[in-house]
Amino acid sequence: MTDLGERTVVSATTSDGTAEGGRWFEDFAVGQRWTSPPRPVTDDDLATFTRLSGDDHPLHAGPDAMLQGPFGIAVAMGLLQGLGIHGEAVLGLLDTHWAYRRPIRVGDVLTLDVTIVRCHRTSAGDRGVVTRHMRLLADDGTTVQDGTTSALLAARGTGPDPAGRAFGTVTWAETITATLDVAEDLASWDGTIGLRSGDDEVHLRVYRGRVIDVARRAPRGATFVLGADAATWLEIVEAPENPFMRLAMAGRFTVTGDGYEYLRLTSALHHLVDAAREIA
Incomplete structure (x- = not known):
């Protein structure tokens, strides 16, 4: 079980392989995880998908056919449906961002790992977008394909929603700044720090060591913007110790704007990430 504030969710599969979980927008929370039962790849899969797609390139024939x-996306979507975590509240698929890491061949045994990385209510309030990070794994544990897909789901009510893992949003940043103490790190600094998670970006205006405003965009833009995908922010808040510097050194973050000011504020950003971990 994963304890998410006032919400406890079961992130495991039942004995018959069907995942326990919710079906409305409010039943999903960033950090939930599921793993599908294994799914073998057969000769019939290759023949059927070749016929359906019309893709009969020589790569897809012979003893070493790929x-x-x-096909991997199709299998991933089927395994996702088989988990049983979505029901009648699903209104449609919004997008798919996918990468092919290694070939899939007959004889492979595939499983799907699913992690919820974003839950965002629409402005109407009666529905929300749930983004799933999905990894299709071979039987040796290597990732063959992965990416994110977002679905639109109906909601039971209109909120409010937990802010601790709503990375890159105004409510998330406001909750962070309520617990943030970086006066010493920022005592001589005035400017705007941008934080981005995927398509969500928020700006923190700083004056003499205090965050004086949090908004989607500052009037003059950000001094610099620190960005990462939602999966990286999730990794940061769930790690046993603050991994910000390690992930930054590994290139998991991007910085746009004034890189010199970003480097000057490394200590302050580390404390900011500490605050993000605390509220999550």
Whole structure:
């Protein structure tokens, strides 16, 4: 079980392979995880998908044939449906961002790991977008394909929603600044720090060591913007110790704007990440 504030969710599969979970927007929370039962790849899969897709390139024939790349997406979507975590509240698929890491061949045994990385209510309030990070794994544990997909789900009510893992949003940043103490680190600094998670970006205006405003955009833009995907922010808040510097050194973050000011504020950013971990 994973304890998410006032919400406890079961992130495991039942004995028959069907995941326990919710089906409305409010039943999903960033950090929930599921793993599918294994799914073998057969000769019939190759023949059927070749016929359906019309892709009969020589790569997909012979003793060392590779399955067509989109076969992996199709299998991932089928395994996702088989987990049983989505029901009648699903209104449609919004996007898919996908990468092909290694070939899929007949004889491979595939499983799907699913992690919720973003839950965002629409402005109407009666529905929300749930983004799933999905990894299709071979039987040796290597990732063959991975990416994110977002679905639109109906909601039971209109909120409010937990802010601790709503990375890159105004409510998230406001909750962080309520617990943030970086006066010493920022005592002589005036400017705007941008934080981005995927498509969500928020700006923190700083004056003499205090955050004086939090908004989607500062009037003059950000001095610099620190960005990462939602999966990286999730890794940061769930790690046993603050991994910000390690992930930054590994290139998991991007910085746009004034890189010199970003380097000057490394200590302050580390404390900011500490605050993000605390509220999560």
